[in-house]
Amino acid sequence: MEFFRIRRDIPFMRHALVFNIVSLLTFLAAVFFLVTRGLHLSIEFTGGTVIEVQYAQPANIEHVRGVVEGMNFGEVQVQNFGTSRDVLIRLPLRGDVKQAEVVDRVFAELCKAENGSLGKKQAASKPGESGERQACTTAAGAEPVQLQRSEFVGPQVGRELAEDGAKALAFVVIGIMVYLAFRFEWKFSVAAIVANLHDVIIILGFFAFFQWEFSLTVLAAVLAVLGYSVNESVVIFDRIREAFRKYRKMNTMEVIDHAITSTMSRTVITHGSTQMMVLSMLLFGGPTLHHFALALTIGILFGIYSSVFVAAAIAMWLGVKRDDLVSTSRKDHDPSDPNAGAVV
Amino acid sequence: MNRYPKWMYTLLAIALLIGLVYTLPNFFGEAPAMQISSARSTLKVDDALLGRVEDALRKAEVKADFVRIEGESIRTRFPDTDTQIKARDVVSAALNPDAANHDYTVALNLVSRFPQPGPSTPAVVHFFWPKPMYLGLDLRGGVHILMQVDMRAVATKRAESLSSDLRALLRDKNIRSAGVSRVGDTVEAKFRDAETLNRALALAQDQVPDLQWATAGEGTDLKLTGTLREASLRDTQQQALKQNITTIGNRINALGVSEPVIQQQGLDRIVLQLPGVQDPAKVTEILGRTATLEMRMVDDSAEAQAALAGTGPVPFGAERYVERGGRALIVKRQVIITGDNLNNAQAGFDQNHQPAVDLSVDAKGSRVVRDVSRENVGKRMAILLFEKGKGEVVTAPVIRSELGSRFQISGAMTSVEAADTALLLRSGSLAAPVEIIEQRVVGPSLGADNIAKGFNSVLYGFAAIALFMCAYYLLFGAFSTVALAVNLLLLAALLSMLQATLTLPGMAAIALTLGMAIDANVLINERVREELRNGAAPQTAIHSGYERAWATILDSNVTTLIAGIALLAFGSGPVRGFAVVHCLGILTSMFSAVLFSRGLVNLWYGSKKKLQKVSIGQVWKPRGEAVAPVGQ
Numbered sequence: 001m002e003f004f005r006i007r008r009d010i011p012f013m014r015h016a017l018v019f020n021i022v023s024l025l026t027f028l029a030a031v032f033f034l035v036t037r038g039l040h041l042s043i044e045f046t047g048g049t050v051i052e053v054q055y056a057q058p059a060n061i062e063h064v065r066g067v068v069e070g071m072n073f074g075e076v077q078v079q080n081f082g083t084s085r086d087v088l089i090r091l092p093l094r095g096d097v098k099q100a101e102v103v104d105r106v107f108a109e110l111c112k113a114e115n116g117s118l119g120k121k122q123a124a125s126k127p128g129e130s131g132e133r134q135a136c137t138t139a140a141g142a143e144p145v146q147l148q149r150s151e152f153v154g155p156q157v158g159r160e161l162a163e164d165g166a167k168a169l170a171f172v173v174i175g176i177m178v179y180l181a182f183r184f185e186w187k188f189s190v191a192a193i194v195a196n197l198h199d200v201i202i203i204l205g206f207f208a209f210f211q212w213e214f215s216l217t218v219l220a221a222v223l224a225v226l227g228y229s230v231n232e233s234v235v236i237f238d239r240i241r242e243a244f245r246k247y248r249k250m251n252t253m254e255v256i257d258h259a260i261t262s263t264m265s266r267t268v269i270t271h272g273s274t275q276m277m278v279l280s281m282l283l284f285g286g287p288t289l290h291h292f293a294l295a296l297t298i299g300i301l302f303g304i305y306s307s308v309f310v311a312a313a314i315a316m317w318l319g320v321k322r323d324d325l326v327s328t329s330r331k332d333h334d335p336s337d338p339n340a341g342a343v344v
Numbered sequence: 345m346n347r348y349p350k351w352m353y354t355l356l357a358i359a360l361l362i363g364l365v366y367t368l369p370n371f372f373g374e375a376p377a378m379q380i381s382s383a384r385s386t387l388k389v390d391d392a393l394l395g396r397v398e399d400a401l402r403k404a405e406v407k408a409d410f411v412r413i414e415g416e417s418i419r420t421r422f423p424d425t426d427t428q429i430k431a432r433d434v435v436s437a438a439l440n441p442d443a444a445n446h447d448y449t450v451a452l453n454l455v456s457r458f459p460q461p462g463p464s465t466p467a468v469v470h471f472f473w474p475k476p477m478y479l480g481l482d483l484r485g486g487v488h489i490l491m492q493v494d495m496r497a498v499a500t501k502r503a504e505s506l507s508s509d510l511r512a513l514l515r516d517k518n519i520r521s522a523g524v525s526r527v528g529d530t531v532e533a534k535f536r537d538a539e540t541l542n543r544a545l546a547l548a549q550d551q552v553p554d555l556q557w558a559t560a561g562e563g564t565d566l567k568l569t570g571t572l573r574e575a576s577l578r579d580t581q582q583q584a585l586k587q588n589i590t591t592i593g594n595r596i597n598a599l600g601v602s603e604p605v606i607q608q609q610g611l612d613r614i615v616l617q618l619p620g621v622q623d624p625a626k627v628t629e630i631l632g633r634t635a636t637l638e639m640r641m642v643d644d645s646a647e648a649q650a651a652l653a654g655t656g657p658v659p660f661g662a663e664r665y666v667e668r669g670g671r672a673l674i675v676k677r678q679v680i681i682t683g684d685n686l687n688n689a690q691a692g693f694d695q696n697h698q699p700a701v702d703l704s705v706d707a708k709g710s711r712v713v714r715d716v717s718r719e720n721v722g723k724r725m726a727i728l729l730f731e732k733g734k735g736e737v738v739t740a741p742v743i744r745s746e747l748g749s750r751f752q753i754s755g756a757m758t759s760v761e762a763a764d765t766a767l768l769l770r771s772g773s774l775a776a777p778v779e780i781i782e783q784r785v786v787g788p789s790l791g792a793d794n795i796a797k798g799f800n801s802v803l804y805g806f807a808a809i810a811l812f813m814c815a816y817y818l819l820f821g822a823f824s825t826v827a828l829a830v831n832l833l834l835l836a837a838l839l840s841m842l843q844a845t846l847t848l849p850g851m852a853a854i855a856l857t858l859g860m861a862i863d864a865n866v867l868i869n870e871r872v873r874e875e876l877r878n879g880a881a882p883q884t885a886i887h888s889g890y891e892r893a894w895a896t897i898l899d900s901n902v903t904t905l906i907a908g909i910a911l912l913a914f915g916s917g918p919v920r921g922f923a924v925v926h927c928l929g930i931l932t933s934m935f936s937a938v939l940f941s942r943g944l945v946n947l948w949y950g951s952k953k954k955l956q957k958v959s960i961g962q963v964w965k966p967r968g969e970a971v972a973p974v975g976q
Binding site for chain 2: 103120292
C-alpha cells in the first residue's frame with residue numbers, strides 16, 4: 001500500500017494567507033466562546049462535592065434533582081453519567097456546611113427517597129477482601145441505590161490547582177520555545193509556539209462552546225497535545241533545514257512547499273495511528289476518559305492543520321532565510337574540527 | 345553496514361529479559377490474605393503474638409502459605425478464600441476473647457501470588473525483588489484524604505511553651521518581672537527597671553535561643569519581646585507534622601488496611617490513602633478520635649493492697665487499672681494534670697546513661713506537678729492513656745524528688761521501651777489540629793470497571809495500530825509492531841520497578857504514549873521508502889533511513905518530554921499519574937523504536953550481502969514505471 005503518490009511539490013505556501021485567515025477566524029470564535037460562555041470547570045478547580053450513585057433501575061433525574069435541591073445546598077447539578085442508571089450530582093461549596101458530611105447527608109436523603117434505610121454492609125472489591133460500606137437497603141432486602149464514588153475538594157485546593165495548571169502551561173511554552181530557538185532559530189520557535197498555542201485556545205473554545213467539563217485530566221491532555229503537535233512542526237522544520245542545504249536553487253517558498261509535501265505521508269499516518277489509539281479510548285474508556293479523549297482528538301486534528309499550514313507560513317513571513325539555517329552546516333565541515341573526516 | 349556488534353544484541357536481550365522479569369508479577373494475580381494489627385496503641389505486634397497466631401492456626405488445622413511479621417502487623421497468605429475465612433474466625437477468637445472490645449484487628453485482604461523473598465533475606469533483595477504495579481485508588485477502590493495541618497496553632501503552642509520556660513527561668517534566677525505572657529506568636533515580659541531588663545535579656549538570649557529577643561519601652565514600662573526565629577519555627581512545624589503523621593499512622597494501623605499510604609505533601613499537608621476502605625466516616629472518626637492522657641497518683645494504702653490481692657473492694661475515690669504488661673494497679677480518681685498540659689515527651693538518657701523519657705509540661709501543669717510531687721516524694725505516679733473510653737496505665741514511676749516543668753522517667757527500661765513510652769505519651773492527641781480539605785472515595789466495582797476500561801482502550805488501540813502497520817509496511821511494519829510491544833513491556837516493567845502509582849489517567853497515558861511512539865517508526869519507515877524511491881540500494885536505504893530519521897525523532901521527543909516534565913513538576917493527583925507514565929513512556933519509546941527495531945532489521949537483513957528487495961510495502965516511483973510490489 002502507498003497512500004501518497006505526489007508527483008510535484010504542492011504549492012501550499014501560495015495559499016498561506018487563506019489558511020491563516022481560516023485559522024484566525026477559528027481562533028477568534030474560540031476566544032469569543034471562552035469569553036462569553038466560559039469554561040465549565042470541574043470541582044477540582046472550583047471546590048465542591050461530586051457524588052456518583054448507581055440506581056438499580058434507570059434513574060429518574062427530575063426526582064433525584066428534587067430530592068437534592070430540597071436540601072438547600074445552593075445550585076446543584078444532577079445529570080446522567082455514562083448509563084441511564086448512573087447519576088452524577090455536583091454540589092457547590094458552602095461555607096456554613098461541614099463538607100466532609102455532605103456526602104453522607106445527601107446519600108441518606110436519596111436513600112430515604114427510595115424508601116430504604118441506611119446500614120453497614122460487607123463490601124469487598126474482590127472476593128477475599130474485607131471492608132464495610134454504607135449501604136441503602138429496602139425492607140425487601142434490595143439495594144435501590146448505591147454510592148459509587150464521592151469527591152470533595154476544599155476551596156484552597158481548587159485555587160492552587162488552577163495556579164499550578166497555569167504554571168505548567170507557561171513552563172511548557174517557554175521550554176519548547178527555548179529548545180526550538182536553540183535547535184533551529186528564533187523565527188521557527190516563535191512560529192511553532194504561535195501555531196500550537198492557538199490549538200490550545202481552540203480546544204478550550206470547544207470546551208466552552210459545548211460546556212464540556214474541564215477537569216485536571218483534560219488539562220493534562222491539552223498540555224500533552226501541545227508537546228505532541230509541536231512534534232509536527234519540528235518534523236517539518238527539520239525538512240526545511242535539510243532542503244535548504246540540499247536544493248540550493250529553490251527559494252524559501254519552494255523549500256517550505258517541498259518540506260511539507262515530502263512529510264505529508266508521515267504526517268497523516270502518524271496522526272492517524274495516534275488517533276486510532278485515542279478513538280479506542282473514546283469508545284472503550286468510559287465516561288471518565290471521554291473528555292480526555294475528546295480534547296486529544298480536537299488537539300490532534302487542529303495540530304496537523306496548524307503545524308502544516310500555519311507554523312510554516314508564519315516562519316516564512318518572519319523571514320526565514322537559507323543563511324539562518326545553513327550556517328550550522330558549515331560548522332559541520334569545519335576543517336579544524338578534530339572529529340571531521342579527512343578533507344581531500 | 346546494517347550489523348550491530350555482539351554486545352549490542354546482548355544489551356537488547358538483557359533489556360528484554362529485565363523487562364520480562366519485572367512485568368511477570370503482574371500476571372500472577374492476587375491471593376487471599378489476612379492481616380493482624382494492634383487495635384490499641386499500648387499493644388505491640390511481636391514474636392509472642394506471632395506464636396499465638398501460629399498456634400491458633402495449627403490447632404484448627406488451617407494451612408497458611410506463610411505467617412510472618414511485616415512492619416507493624418502480622419501477614420498471612422492462604423491458598424483459597426474458604427481457608428482465609430476459617431483462619432480469620434479462628435485467629436479472631438484466639439486473640440480477641442472479649443468480642444465487644446478488640447485488642448487486635450483481624451482484617452482480610454489480598455496480596456500478590458508472586459513468590460516473595462523470606463523476611464530474613466537482606467533488604468537489598470527486598471528492594472530489587474519484582475513487585476506488581478501499584479494501583480491507584482481509582483483502579484482498586486478506596487479512600488483518599490488530604491489534610492491541612494493548622495500551622496498557626498503550632499506556632500501559638502510553641503510560643504506558649506517558651507513563655508512558660510522564660511517564666512520559670514526568671515524565677516530560678518530571681519529576676520523580678522512584672523509578668524510574662526504570650527501575645528499572638530510572641531513572648532512578652534514586662535520589667536520595671538533597666539538593670540533587671542538587661543539581666544533578663546542576657547539570660548533569655550543565653551537560655552532561650554529559639555526566640556529572637558528585642559527590648560522596648562522606657563522609664564518603668566520596659567518590655568522584652570521574643571519572636572520565634574524562622575529556623576526554629578520551621579523546625580517546630582516540621583516536627584508537629586511528623587508527629588501528626590506518626591499519630592495518624594498508629595491510629596490507621598488499627599483499621600487493618602493492607603497498604604496504607606501516609607505522606608507529607610508540601611509543607612503543611614498530609615495525604616492519606618487507604619485502598620480497599622469504603623467507609624470514609626469510619627476514617628474521619630478515627631482521625632478525630634482524641635486519646636487522652638492523665639497523670640494520677642497511685643493509691644498504695646492498705647485497702648488498696650487488699651483490693652489488689654482480691655480480698656477487699658476497691659477503695660472509695662480510686663479505680664483499678666491494668667498496667668502495660670498486665671499487672672493491676674489501684675489509681676486515685678483525682679487527676680493531677682492531663683495530656684493538654686504535656687508539651688513534649690522524648691526518649692533520652694539520664695545522668696547514668698540509662699535510657700529515660702524526658703517530659704516537659706506547660707506553666708500551669710508544672711505548678712501543679714511541683715506541688716503534688718513535693719508532698720508525695722517516694723510515692724508512685726501513674727500515667728494513664730484513655731482510648732475509646734478505656735484507660736490503661738502506660739507507666740507508673742516513683743517520684744524521687746520535687747518535679748518542675750521538665751522531668752524525667754528513668755530506670756529499668758531499654759531504649760526501645762523508652763522510645764515506645766515517649767511515643768505513647770505523645771500520641772495523646774495530634775500535635776496540631778488538622779482539617780480535611782479533599783476527600784475522594786471510589787467504590788470497589790467502579791475500580792474494577794476502570795481497570796477494564798483502561799485495559800480495553802490500550803488493547804484495541806494497540807491492535808488497530810498493529811494491523812495497520814503490518815498491512816501498510818509489511819515486514820517493516822511487523823518489526824515496528826514488535827518494537828511497540830517491547831515498548832509496552834518495558835513501560836510496564838518500569839512502572840512495576842519504580843512502584844509508581846498507576847491510575848486511570850496513567851492508563852490513558854500508556855495508550856497515548858503508544859499512539860505517539862509509533863511516530864518514530866513511521867518516520868523511519870517513510871525515510872527508508874523515500875531512499876528506495878530515490879534509487880538507493882536496499883542496504884544503504886535502511887542505513888540512511890534510520891540515520892536521518894534519528895535527529896527528527898530526538899527533536900520531537902524532546903518537545904513532548906518538556907510537556908511531560910511540566911506536568912510532573914506542577915501537576916498533582918490525576919495529572920501526576922498521567923505525567924509519570926507519559927515521561928517514562930517517551931524514554932522507553934526512544935529505546936524500543938530506534939534501537940530495538942533497528943536490531944530486528946539488522947538481524948533479518950544485515951547479513952544478506954546481495955539484498956535486492958526489502959519488504960516495506962509498495963514503493964511508488966514518480967516516473968511511472970517500476971511500480972513493482974516488493975518483498976516477495
